[in-house]
Amino acid sequence: MYSLxxxxxxxxxxxxxxxxxxxxxxNGLPIIVYSLVAADAVDEIDExxxxxxxxxxxxxxxxxxxxxxxxxxxxxxxGASRHESVSLMLPRCKNERVIVHETARPLVGADDFRxxxxxxxxxxxxxxxIPFTVAPVEPESAKVTGWxxxxxxxxxxxxxxxxxxxxxxAHEYAEREGVEFTEDATLVAVAGSEVYFLDGEDRNFKVxxxxxxxxxxxxxxxxxDDE
Amino acid sequence: xxxxLMVTGASKGIGAAAVERFFHTDNDVTDFIxxxxxxxxxSDFLDKLSADNPHGKRVHPHFIDLADRARIVGLMKDVMSExxxxxxxxxxxxxxxxCAIQQVQFSDFERTIGVNLYAPFTIVQELLHSGNTFELIVxxxxxxxxxxxxxxxxYSASKAALITMSEVMKDELAIYGTRVVCISPGRCATDxxxxxxxxxxxxxxxxxxxxxxxxxxxxxxxxxxVDSRNLVVRM
Numbered sequence: 001m002y003s004l005x006x007x008x009x010x011x012x013x014x015x016x017x018x019x020x021x022x023x024x025x026x027n028g029l030p031i032i033v034y035s036l037v038a039a040d041a042v043d044e045i046d047e048x049x050x051x052x053x054x055x056x057x058x059x060x061x062x063x064x065x066x067x068x069x070x071x072x073x074x075x076x077x078x079g080a081s082r083h084e085s086v087s088l089m090l091p092r093c094k095n096e097r098v099i100v101h102e103t104a105r106p107l108v109g110a111d112d113f114r115x116x117x118x119x120x121x122x123x124x125x126x127x128x129x130i131p132f133t134v135a136p137v138e139p140e141s142a143k144v145t146g147w148x149x150x151x152x153x154x155x156x157x158x159x160x161x162x163x164x165x166x167x168x169x170a171h172e173y174a175e176r177e178g179v180e181f182t183e184d185a186t187l188v189a190v191a192g193s194e195v196y197f198l199d200g201e202d203r204n205f206k207v208x209x210x211x212x213x214x215x216x217x218x219x220x221x222x223x224x225d226d227e
Numbered sequence: 228x229x230x231x232l233m234v235t236g237a238s239k240g241i242g243a244a245a246v247e248r249f250f251h252t253d254n255d256v257t258d259f260i261x262x263x264x265x266x267x268x269x270s271d272f273l274d275k276l277s278a279d280n281p282h283g284k285r286v287h288p289h290f291i292d293l294a295d296r297a298r299i300v301g302l303m304k305d306v307m308s309e310x311x312x313x314x315x316x317x318x319x320x321x322x323x324x325x326c327a328i329q330q331v332q333f334s335d336f337e338r339t340i341g342v343n344l345y346a347p348f349t350i351v352q353e354l355l356h357s358g359n360t361f362e363l364i365v366x367x368x369x370x371x372x373x374x375x376x377x378x379x380x381x382y383s384a385s386k387a388a389l390i391t392m393s394e395v396m397k398d399e400l401a402i403y404g405t406r407v408v409c410i411s412p413g414r415c416a417t418d419x420x421x422x423x424x425x426x427x428x429x430x431x432x433x434x435x436x437x438x439x440x441x442x443x444x445x446x447x448x449x450x451x452x453v454d455s456r457n458l459v460v461r462m
Contacts, residue, residue, distance in 0.1 A: 028399060037402045068358035221398065 002117060002161065003047040003093035004039050004071075007085060007102040008032055008060070008078070023059065026106050026213055027220040032060075033067055034106035034220075040069050041110040044117045045099065047071065049089045051078040083180060087171050093164055097122075100167075100184055101159040106216055107204045113159060116198060122163045123193055125185035126200030127154035157200040160185050166193040229257040230362070233306070233313045235293060235346065236320030237261035238269035240417035241367060244439035245317055249446075250276060250284055258285045260306060260313065262320070265290040293320050293346035294338050303353035312359055315446060318347035319367045321419050323382040336381045343385035348392065361405045363446055366393045367438075370413045370459060371423075379423065386411070390457050397456065408445050412438050413461025433462045 023030050039045050048071050052060040057075055064073050074092050079085040090098070099116065101108060116124055130150045137144050160183075167184060170191035174181060181187035189195040207216050232249055236242040242263070249256045259276075263269045269288070276286050287309070291298055306313065322342035324335050347366055354361070371379055372386025393409035400407055414420060415438055416429035441460050444450055 028395075029402070034402065066356065068356055070358055 001046045001095050001097070002044050003049055003095040003098045004045050005086065005089045005093065005098050005100045006035055006039070006048055006050045007082065007100070008051050024213065026207065027217040030063055031106050031207065032063060032103040035101055035103045035108055036064065036067060036069050038108050038110045039101070039113060040071050042113045042117070045071060045113060047094055048073045049076060049092050050074070051076045051085050051089060053078050081180070082182065083171065083174060086167070086184065090164060090168055090171070096164050097161065098164050098167060099159050099161045102206070104206050104208065105158055105204055106207065107219060108159060112201075112204065116159055116161050119161070119196070119198055121194070121196040123161065123166055123185070123188055123195040125160040125195065125197050126157040126204065127185075127197040128157060128200050128202060130155055154197055156183050156185055157204055158183070162188060163193075169193070228255055230255050230314040231258035231260060231310050231312060232256045232315045232317065233260040233262065233350075234317040234319060235262045235350070238263035238266055238272050240419065241412065241415065241435045241438045242317065242319040243272050244435035245319065245442045246276070248439045248443045251279075251281070253282050256284070256315070258287065258310060260310065261286060261288045262291050262293070262302075263288075264292050294322070294341040296341065296345060296349055299346060299349045300353055303350060303357065307354065307357040307359065313354055314362045316350065316354075316361055316364045317367070317442065318350065318365065320346060321367065321369070323379070323419055323422055325378050325382060325423055327378055328380055331381060339381040339385050340388075343382070344388050344392065347389065351396065360403045361400065364396060364400070364405065364407045365442055365445060366407070366409045368393070368409050368411045368457065370411045370461060373411060373457070373459075382423070394456060406451060408450070408455040408458065410438070410441065410445070410455065410458045410460050413459065433460070
């Protein structure tokens with residue numbers, strides 16, 4: 001069985017409009033609801049560890065109650081950084097295997113969680129091919145320093161799954177080395193564990209700007225079914 | 228899989244006709260949770276069902292005035308502890324007392340909104356809060372909710388609100404895979420129609436059984452191919 005580490009933050013402050021960014025509405029529903037309902041439908045997830053911004057526990061709990069989420073939820077206050085949040089949440093997970101997801105990706109579906117659970121590897125992330133060219137540069141001098149083979153690069157998505165021990169070891173490594181990672185798949189790989197990828201869907205994007213909120217709302221409102 | 232069907236306003240008219248349709252068919256609907264006010268017609272209908280039950284279906288009647296929101300809240304808790312789920316919900320109960328603007332009693336307007344709008348909302352919200360996942364919700368609105376008619380202010384307003392509420396439910400409950408269907412019958416030979424049009428010969432207009440047939444179709448696999456944002460059912 002899996003514990004879901006559900007990161008309830010990470011949405012750009014530009015979309016928050018004065019309210020905690022975790023509670024913005026996409027297609028009329030609080031953004032957090034989509035991930036909770038999708039995870040709740042997955043039998044292999046028997047625990048959700050959810051973080052909340054300091055001072056917003058009651059509001060977070062009320063959403064979980066209002067949407068009658070059946071999977072037991074453990075609440076953990078958010079850390080100062082994503083790193084710290086994950087480090088605070090991992091010790092609260094009862095299972096040896098964890099799935100990491102973030103509420104800022106409301107287009108995740110129950111089948112995405114099922115697909116990653118079914119993958120035979122221990123540490124797996126959804127990733128996307130990069131359809132555009134990326135250049136390495138020196139920002140200070142505005143100088144292009146070489147080239148990157150996009151065929152060997154991937155856009156990192158969530159959800160991801162890990163052996164809890166590998167993820168904890170990776171976070172200890174980051175602390176020891178004084179390095180910050182913005183997500184866990186590359187961190188776990190750099191820290192020495194094998195990590196694999198599954199091809200994700202481009203619709204499972206992260207909502208970070210007001211345009212993203214509108215795009216996600218459009219996609220969640222139903223596909224265009226006109227001939 | 229054994230399914231449960233909850234019907235409001237189940238004692239007569241479209242509600243009773245829909246119950247009979249599902250009850251007398253050999254299908255997977257095994258439990259009938261029937262809500263109506265206590266009345267002779269409800270007793271007669273329940274007797275009729277128990278006298279002719281070829282598929283051994285279970286009937287669970289509940290006497291309730293749907294204007295009583297507190298009782299709905301309590302009853303939904305009882306229903307969930309007794310049955311564990313409601314798969315199909317038919318929000319059919321309707322109330323009207325037609326009169327001109329100057330004659331509308333505010334308490335009567337409140338009762339109309341209470342039965343026609345707040346009751347279906349409360350039933351759905353309470354069952355969702357209890358963790359119920361609906362397969363299908365059918366809300367029975369009316370063509371009177373699409374076009375206002377003089378003398379029908381309270382009824383038309385309540386049904387217009389039910390139509391738009393259904394649209395919201397359809398979109399919001401899509402995350403559970405729930406289908407929400409709204410039908411707007413035109414003239415149909417019910418007691419409510421007699422109140423709205425006392426001089427009309429009911430044998431000349433659409434019968435409750437016809438509307439029940441449409442509801443049965445919407446509940447079938449075929450129903451998912453019908454755009455039922457607001458499906459007009461009329462002769």
